[in-house]
Amino acid sequence: MTAGTTDTTVTEEQDPVLTEVVDGVLVVTINRPGARNAINTVTAEAIGAAMDRLDSDPTLVSGIITGAGSTFCAGMDLKAFLAGEKPSIPGRGFAGIVEGPPSKPLIAAVEGYALAGGFEIALACDMIVAADDVKFGLPEVKRGLVAAGGGLMRLPQRVPYHLAMEWALTGAMITAQQAHEVFLVNRLTPRGGALAGALELGRAIAANGPLAVRATKQVIVEAPEWSRDEMFDRQRDITVPVRGSEDAREGATAFKEKRAPRWQGR
Structure with a gap:
C-alpha cells in the first residue's frame, strides 16, 4: 500500500x-x-x-x-x-x-x-x-x-x-x-x-459520521435480540445521544453549506 x-x-x-x-x-x-x-x-x-x-x-x-x-x-x-x-x-x-x-x-x-x-x-x-x-x-x-x-x-x-x-x-x-x-x-x-x-x-x-457509524452497527447487531415491546426504546438509547451530538449538527450544517462535513467524533 x-x-x-x-x-x-x-x-x-x-x-x-x-x-x-x-x-x-x-x-x-x-x-x-x-x-x-x-x-x-x-x-x-x-x-x-x-x-x-x-x-x-x-x-x-x-x-x-x-x-x-x-x-x-x-x-x-x-x-x-x-x-x-x-x-x-x-x-x-x-x-x-x-x-x-x-x-x-x-x-x-x-x-x-x-x-x-x-x-x-x-x-x-x-x-x-x-x-x-x-x-x-x-x-x-x-x-x-x-x-x-x-x-x-x-x-x-x-x-x-x-x-x-x-x-x-x-x-x-x-x-x-x-x-x-x-x-x-x-x-x-x-x-x-x-x-x-x-x-x-x-x-x-x-467518510461518514463516526458516532453514527458505530451506533448503526450496534443497532443492527443487537436488534435481533430485542423483544417487539422494547425494540424502539432500546434503539432510542443508542441513537438519541448521536442525534444530540456535535457531529449531527455538523452534518446538517455541512449539508446546508454544501460542503464536506468535518467530523469531531463528539
Whole structure:
C-alpha cells in the first residue's frame, strides 16, 4: 500500500500482524504467509490488540482484516496447538476476534483460502470482499472435529438454513461465486484485488459520521435480540445521544453549506 500511515515494517518472526491506517481505516494484516497465516497464540494476541486499537482510537472509523501473501487464513496453527499453544485470548476468543468482534465495522479482505478458523474469522466480520477465485469452507467434520470458532452459529445467520446445514455437514469447499450469489460476500474482485476492494468500501464508511457509524452497527447487531415491546426504546438509547451530538449538527450544517462535513467524533 502507498496511502496512509504505516507502522514500522518488521519480519514475520518479529511481528505476525501488521497494521496500517488509511483514511480512517485500520488495515490489519495477518503476516504469516509461510504458515498460510494460521493462528497461533502470539498472532491471536496481536489481532486482539489491533481490535482494541480499532475500538479505542477515535480517529478510526472502520477496519479491514486480511492475510499476507496468497491466502487469507488456514485456521488454527496445528503445530503450535500440538506444542501446547492456545490460539485464543480471553474476551475475544479464537484469533482475538471470533468471540468479541470490534464495535466498529470490520471488513474481511479475502484472497486464496479462508478455511476452518479462517472462515470463522471472515464470518466474524461485518462485510466480506473476496477475490473471484477464493475458496471458503468449514472442513472440520472431515477430520472428526467440530467448528467451534463461531462458524456454526454465524453461518445460518448469513445464508439460508438448509444451505448452512449442507456446507457445515459436508465440509464442502464453497466458491467465491457461490458465496456471492447468496450474499455472504458483498463484493467480488479479480485475484489480488480484495484489499483494494475492501479499502474502497472501508473509505466509504469512514467518510461518514463516526458516532453514527458505530451506533448503526450496534443497532443492527443487537436488534435481533430485542423483544417487539422494547425494540424502539432500546434503539432510542443508542441513537438519541448521536442525534444530540456535535457531529449531527455538523452534518446538517455541512449539508446546508454544501460542503464536506468535518467530523469531531463528539
